[in-house]
Amino acid sequence: MLTVLSVIGPVFALVALGYFSVRLKLYPDAGVSGLISFVNNFATPCLLFQAMLRVDFQSTFNPQYLFSFYLGAFICFGISFAIAKLLFHRRNGESVSVGFSAYFTNTVLLGLPIIQRAYGDEALPLLFAIVGFHAPLLMSFGMVVMEFARRDGEPLGKAIGEAIARVLKNPLLIGISLGIIMNVAGVDLPHVLDDATKMMATAVLPAALFGLGGALVQYELRESWGQALISSMLKLVLHPLIAFIFTYFVFDLSADLVKVATLTAAMPSGLNVYIFATFYNRSTDIAANTVLQSTVLGVVSISGWLLFLQLILT
Numbered sequence: 001m002l003t004v005l006s007v008i009g010p011v012f013a014l015v016a017l018g019y020f021s022v023r024l025k026l027y028p029d030a031g032v033s034g035l036i037s038f039v040n041n042f043a044t045p046c047l048l049f050q051a052m053l054r055v056d057f058q059s060t061f062n063p064q065y066l067f068s069f070y071l072g073a074f075i076c077f078g079i080s081f082a083i084a085k086l087l088f089h090r091r092n093g094e095s096v097s098v099g100f101s102a103y104f105t106n107t108v109l110l111g112l113p114i115i116q117r118a119y120g121d122e123a124l125p126l127l128f129a130i131v132g133f134h135a136p137l138l139m140s141f142g143m144v145v146m147e148f149a150r151r152d153g154e155p156l157g158k159a160i161g162e163a164i165a166r167v168l169k170n171p172l173l174i175g176i177s178l179g180i181i182m183n184v185a186g187v188d189l190p191h192v193l194d195d196a197t198k199m200m201a202t203a204v205l206p207a208a209l210f211g212l213g214g215a216l217v218q219y220e221l222r223e224s225w226g227q228a229l230i231s232s233m234l235k236l237v238l239h240p241l242i243a244f245i246f247t248y249f250v251f252d253l254s255a256d257l258v259k260v261a262t263l264t265a266a267m268p269s270g271l272n273v274y275i276f277a278t279f280y281n282r283s284t285d286i287a288a289n290t291v292l293q294s295t296v297l298g299v300v301s302i303s304g305w306l307l308f309l310q311l312i313l314t
Helices: 001-022 027-053 061-086 092-101 105-121 122-150 158-167 171-185 191-201 202-218 227-250 253-267 272-280 284-313
Strands: none
Touching: 001 105, 001 202, 001 284, 027 122, 027 191, 027 202, 027 272, 061 092, 061 122, 061 227, 061 253, 092 105, 092 122, 092 227, 092 272, 092 284, 105 122, 105 191, 105 253, 105 284, 122 227, 171 253, 202 272, 202 284, 227 253, 227 284, 253 284, 272 284
């Protein structure tokens, strides 16, 4: 419990700093949108580029293990999308953003330190196998679905062309693609560019968390807490449950694979949920609320999953 709190504490400190800075007029309202634009269009692409540049896609690659994790993610996306669309009567693009909030995991900021503390350094390669596919697969899928959802009644052929064009010009996907290409090709990045992109990447977490806090000033979070709670529960309960069922019962994988897949799936919604929503300006209030709710509730749910896995697998 103290481990989780020690990791979450700094996150909430930066969010609170952004919130009170804007609320108390210590930071201008107009500066929040510019800060978020910087995060979306420059810093985050550099972070994704660096992540893809260095990940070892072949290490600990297990199709059944990865399938179990990502099946749960896509099921949560579909359920959350359907609830937003049918129950809360959200528009297509808004429903995509709500679905995204239920399936994108905080694999690094919370997942890495918690997995390391729980299962040791030897478990980290198993986590990195998930991390290596996480951003390119889920971000790319979310962007493609969003582009189709925003076609606004245009002919399908025209919408497909425009969607492909917008996706190809998306700075987040450009960062992912360039990193993967250079990784696979074995190209050594010049030190100047390597250091420059690393410096930009380090700006993502503080800038995004501060921007998230500042953006919360303009939202009445109590108006969307119910929808955000549904997404949070899907992320914290259903996703790890599916990962556990498939790794343990369906594929009968080793205990190490079961533990890492399940506990990683139990992590709260990642910060990219908010970045994705602000990039498309769809359901930003729900995205922000889901990140906050799932992180707070994750203190309890992660502890519960740790105890459950200990009882089942020992």
